[in-house]
Amino acid sequence: xxxxxxxxxxxxxxxxxxxxxxxxxxxxxxxxxxxxxxxxxxxxxxxxxxxxxxxxxxxxxxxxxxxxxxxxxxxxxxxxx
Amino acid sequence: xxxxxxxxxxxxxxxxxxxxxxxxxxxxxxxxxxxxxxxxxxxxxxxxxxxxxxxxxxxxxxxxxxxxxxxxxxxxxxxxxxxxxxxxxxxxxxxxxxxxxxxxxxxxxxxxxxxxxxxxxxxxxxxxxxxxxxxxxxxxxxxxxxxxxxxxxxxxxxxxxxxxxxxxxxxxxxxxxxxxxxxxxxxxxxxxxxxxxxxxxxxxxxxxxxxxxxxxxxxxxxxxxxxxxxxxxxxxxxxxxxxxxxxxxxxxxxxxxxxxxxxxxxxxxxxxxxxxxxxxxxxxxxxxxxxxxxxxxxxxxxxxxxxxxxxxxxxxxxxxxxxxxxxxxxxxxxxxxxxxxxxxxxxxxxxxxxxxxxxxxxxxxxxxxxxxxxxxxxxxxxxxxxxxxxxxxxxxxxxxxxxxxxxxxxxxxxxxxxxxxxxxxxxxxxxxxxxxxxxxxxxxxxxxxxxxxxxxxxxxxxxxxxxxxxxxxxxxxxxxxxxxxxxxxxxxxxxxxxxxxxxxxxxxxxxxxxxxxxxxxxxxxxxxxxxxxxxxxxxxxxxxxxxxxxxxxxxxxxxxxxxxxxxxxxxxxxxxxxxxxxxxxxxxxxxxxxxxx
Numbered sequence: 001x002x003x004x005x006x007x008x009x010x011x012x013x014x015x016x017x018x019x020x021x022x023x024x025x026x027x028x029x030x031x032x033x034x035x036x037x038x039x040x041x042x043x044x045x046x047x048x049x050x051x052x053x054x055x056x057x058x059x060x061x062x063x064x065x066x067x068x069x070x071x072x073x074x075x076x077x078x079x080x081x
Numbered sequence: 082x083x084x085x086x087x088x089x090x091x092x093x094x095x096x097x098x099x100x101x102x103x104x105x106x107x108x109x110x111x112x113x114x115x116x117x118x119x120x121x122x123x124x125x126x127x128x129x130x131x132x133x134x135x136x137x138x139x140x141x142x143x144x145x146x147x148x149x150x151x152x153x154x155x156x157x158x159x160x161x162x163x164x165x166x167x168x169x170x171x172x173x174x175x176x177x178x179x180x181x182x183x184x185x186x187x188x189x190x191x192x193x194x195x196x197x198x199x200x201x202x203x204x205x206x207x208x209x210x211x212x213x214x215x216x217x218x219x220x221x222x223x224x225x226x227x228x229x230x231x232x233x234x235x236x237x238x239x240x241x242x243x244x245x246x247x248x249x250x251x252x253x254x255x256x257x258x259x260x261x262x263x264x265x266x267x268x269x270x271x272x273x274x275x276x277x278x279x280x281x282x283x284x285x286x287x288x289x290x291x292x293x294x295x296x297x298x299x300x301x302x303x304x305x306x307x308x309x310x311x312x313x314x315x316x317x318x319x320x321x322x323x324x325x326x327x328x329x330x331x332x333x334x335x336x337x338x339x340x341x342x343x344x345x346x347x348x349x350x351x352x353x354x355x356x357x358x359x360x361x362x363x364x365x366x367x368x369x370x371x372x373x374x375x376x377x378x379x380x381x382x383x384x385x386x387x388x389x390x391x392x393x394x395x396x397x398x399x400x401x402x403x404x405x406x407x408x409x410x411x412x413x414x415x416x417x418x419x420x421x422x423x424x425x426x427x428x429x430x431x432x433x434x435x436x437x438x439x440x441x442x443x444x445x446x447x448x449x450x451x452x453x454x455x456x457x458x459x460x461x462x463x464x465x466x467x468x469x470x471x472x473x474x475x476x477x478x479x480x481x482x483x484x485x486x487x488x489x490x491x492x493x494x495x496x497x498x499x500x501x502x503x504x505x506x507x508x509x510x511x512x513x514x515x516x517x518x519x520x521x522x523x524x525x526x527x528x529x530x531x532x533x534x535x536x537x538x539x540x541x542x543x544x545x546x547x548x549x550x551x552x553x554x555x556x557x558x559x560x561x562x563x564x565x566x567x568x569x570x571x572x573x574x575x576x577x578x579x580x581x582x583x584x585x586x587x588x589x590x591x592x593x594x595x596x597x598x599x600x601x602x603x604x605x606x607x608x609x610x611x612x613x614x615x616x617x618x619x620x621x622x623x624x625x626x627x628x629x630x631x632x633x634x635x636x637x638x639x640x641x642x643x644x645x646x647x648x649x650x651x652x653x654x655x656x657x658x659x660x661x662x663x664x665x666x667x668x669x670x671x672x673x674x675x676x677x678x
Contacts, residue, residue, distance in 0.1 A: 010589065
């Protein structure tokens with residue numbers, strides 16, 4: 001993935017809900033740079049989720065039906081612990 | 082850059098209507114314009130459905146009377162009272178009368194409101210909503226489960242796509258353009274992906290950029306809420322109105338802003354200071370930790386101010402539930418343990434949660450009338466409109482009634498759109514030459530960041546601003562702290578003007594965007610501090626220790642001297658005042674009286 005795409009993903013990690021902004025902060029700074037190209041593509045799909053669904057998944061209130069996305073969301077949750 | 086080379090270097094895109102911000106107000110206005118066939122562009126930093134409107138959960142109020150009798154005049158009364166009589170009664174009448182219409186319209190746009198068995202919109206009770214002029218609670222709030230803002234954004238966005246509104250997503254507006262007569266010609270904006278600077282010229286320009294809650298260290302606002310429209314307006318000579326009024330919630334997680342529900346104190350949670358003392362016993366011997374929001378907030382801030390705050394900066398207090406049965410915490414307060422662990426790094430079963438009063442909503446903003454036209458003195462600013470949290474119509478006055486924020490977006494988004502349609506219809510077909518003074522200032526701001534090699538760190542400058550605002554102009558204010566706060570925030574401003582970024586790249590340069598956002602936030606911070614320092618009364622959300630409760634000035638409110646709107650000007654930090662409009666459009670004035678619930 002080129003640098004432009006990577007930086008676009010960083011910007012898109014800014015959300016409409018504070019709780020998501022906060023939970024993505026550490027993931028974006030610590031984990032995002034270590035992701036492979038295919039993992040980044042999955043994260044891009046996670047970013048397409050509506051904010052409230054995304055938050056529910058991150059908070060473990062429900063599980064994202066897409067397994068691939070669910071795995072990435074678990075990594076986001078773990079980064080915050 | 083000379084004027085000629087500026088003109089050559091910067092592309093110009095022309096639209097009849099330009100809207101900055103794609104939250105509820107921007108989308109509602111855009112829809113009005115596009116459906117009327119007006120060529121409309123909307124600029125947004127983020128994808129529209131990820132605007133902060135998405136966070137609104139409570140609902141939108143309208144006196145539909147679906148469950149029990151209700152009337153817009155009762156809604157109006159509640160709003161005027163909520164505003165502590167600082168709201169303009171013409172605008173409040175307009176909003177409350179229009180409410181049923183805009184809610185039904187939204188229903189027709191596809192908004193999935195909760196419904197009654199008979200198919201009408203379900204309405205629930207909400208704090209401050211009363212029938213018969215304050216007599217008893219009434220069901221007035223319409224909601225789509227707990228995702229009202231989210232559903233509203235989706236309904237409006239989809240409708241806009243159908244109406245061919247042109248969206249420019251991931252663009253940041255930098256400055257507004259006014260000609261030598263003050264007429265607004267559009268904005269200078271930057272495309273994030275390429276850093277290209279483009280002039281968006283328009284016959285009518287609407288700011289719907291939302292609030293600026295990020296001026297405080299503890300805020301429920303998302304990171305995007307940086308008051309860009311307010312900063313742009315202030316730099317272009319437009320005053321900001323009533324910026325001393327901010328709504329706070331007593332208990333947010335210190336340093337994060339995520340709210341801890343008041344139910345925690347209901348279940349037996351206790352507030353403690355750095356000595357471990359249950360300090361609410363001193364402030365409210367009977368109600369203690371269950372005292373009303375303002376009493377609790379005031380006590381917390383007094384403890385912090387008197388040096389009994391906790392943590393290395395002594396800037397918060399502790400909410401203790403360690404004495405509760407872990408079973409109770411798990412069953413009755415779900416989510417609280419998780420919030421605390423995630424955002425405070427504390428397991429509340431074992432240790433208390435650091436909390437602080439947290440900023441939630443901005444009542445002030447760009448001064449407008451109820452038509453969404455921006456007003457300066459006795460005149461409107463030609464071609465300039467504002468709606469939503471960035472605007473001050475003023476319907477919220479000194480404090481906002483719950484669920485009136487979503488209503489504000491719908492009513493004033495629509496009325497601005499209508500005013501713009503009229504204005505565009507009556508303006509010249511051709512576009513005038515773009516005035517370059519503001520364009521050059523904008524280009525110079527970006528060039529400074531690109532060229533500066535030493536200076537202050539953006540993050541440090543932002544933290545300095547946020548700490549200053551939180552300590553000196555928080556939920557409860559002290560005379561000396563405010564005066565000191567004015568001096569401090571002007572020092573912080575120097576840091577903001579001298580920021581340096583190390584990333585000079587051209588693509589999605591978030592460092593540069595954050596530096597530019599900070600230049601907007603600091604305008605709001607100055608406006609807030611200076612207006613709050615000057616207003617020597619308590620009214621609504623602006624509460625001072627030196628405004629004494631007396632029979633002449635109940636709750637410290639001083640109608641004789643302060644029944645007026647503040648107007649702050651950035652150029653010289655000057656304050657002017659204008660009277661509150663106590664005359665509604667068609668009904669009798671809601672007469673002044675003491676606000677008590």
